[in-house]
Amino acid sequence: MMSFLHKLTGLLINIISLFSSRIAGRIALFLFTKPFKGKPNEKQSDFLDTAFREELKLDNTPIMTYRWLGKKQTILLAHGWESNSARWQDLITNLKKRDYGVVALDAPAHGRSGSNRFNAIIYSEFIKVASERFEPNIIIGHSVGGMASAYFQFKYQKEYIQKMILLGAPSEFKDVLERYSNMLGYNKRVRKQINQIIQERFGNAPEEYSTAKCFEQIIAKGLIIHDKEDTIIPYNDAIQIQAKYKNSVLITTEGFGHSLINDEVSNYIYEFLDN
Numbered sequence: 001m002m003s004f005l006h007k008l009t010g011l012l013i014n015i016i017s018l019f020s021s022r023i024a025g026r027i028a029l030f031l032f033t034k035p036f037k038g039k040p041n042e043k044q045s046d047f048l049d050t051a052f053r054e055e056l057k058l059d060n061t062p063i064m065t066y067r068w069l070g071k072k073q074t075i076l077l078a079h080g081w082e083s084n085s086a087r088w089q090d091l092i093t094n095l096k097k098r099d100y101g102v103v104a105l106d107a108p109a110h111g112r113s114g115s116n117r118f119n120a121i122i123y124s125e126f127i128k129v130a131s132e133r134f135e136p137n138i139i140i141g142h143s144v145g146g147m148a149s150a151y152f153q154f155k156y157q158k159e160y161i162q163k164m165i166l167l168g169a170p171s172e173f174k175d176v177l178e179r180y181s182n183m184l185g186y187n188k189r190v191r192k193q194i195n196q197i198i199q200e201r202f203g204n205a206p207e208e209y210s211t212a213k214c215f216e217q218i219i220a221k222g223l224i225i226h227d228k229e230d231t232i233i234p235y236n237d238a239i240q241i242q243a244k245y246k247n248s249v250l251i252t253t254e255g256f257g258h259s260l261i262n263d264e265v266s267n268y269i270y271e272f273l274d275n
Contacts, residue, residue: 010184025193038110044086076136080143084111123148154214173209215245222248
């Protein structure tokens, strides 16, 4: 059903491109940056309400953060697309038992944070604001949260960041964009306009945004975990990142998919944190 809706949406946008490729490109990019899920449900809200909540600001945009105190190092958690800070519940519970301090933030247009649009660049600025408030020693990012964490540390080079953990993170933004365009079946006119609008808005072409390239300039110790059966972000992305991230280790899993919410994955994280 979802595949049919994707193809129908792509067909409609392709038809629009026959009359105005610019309008079609803007609609396509709107859909790419507009999450339709990510607000916490009642059960998730109950868990998040166990934290110290603090709303930070990027300009006038609210950033919701959740903090659990601990005596050890502070860990910042950055979730992925159409999710929220509650996706970390099991990990947070166990990190608290190990006496780590934990901070989670909701991404732009997700959870209880503000903004109507989402992209990894804005997310990286959210991470900067949270980082400067809490000075975490470790960042754990899932999916695009890992990409945004890489952009943040590449740009700002915070010395208190000692370790970074990427879970199912994408490497090349151009590949993410291509998979999106393929999923909806966009024609060449729509794809060209998407690239052009991104260039105009952010000053760089999509191929300039690369998690792997960011890690060429990051010295924090790294752990990359990626599942061979990830159908959202291909396993090859992890190989690309690890090739550039010299101070990192890649752990390959099989059968856990993109979410990587699993005790075995958590144990890899605990071992990395403790050593």
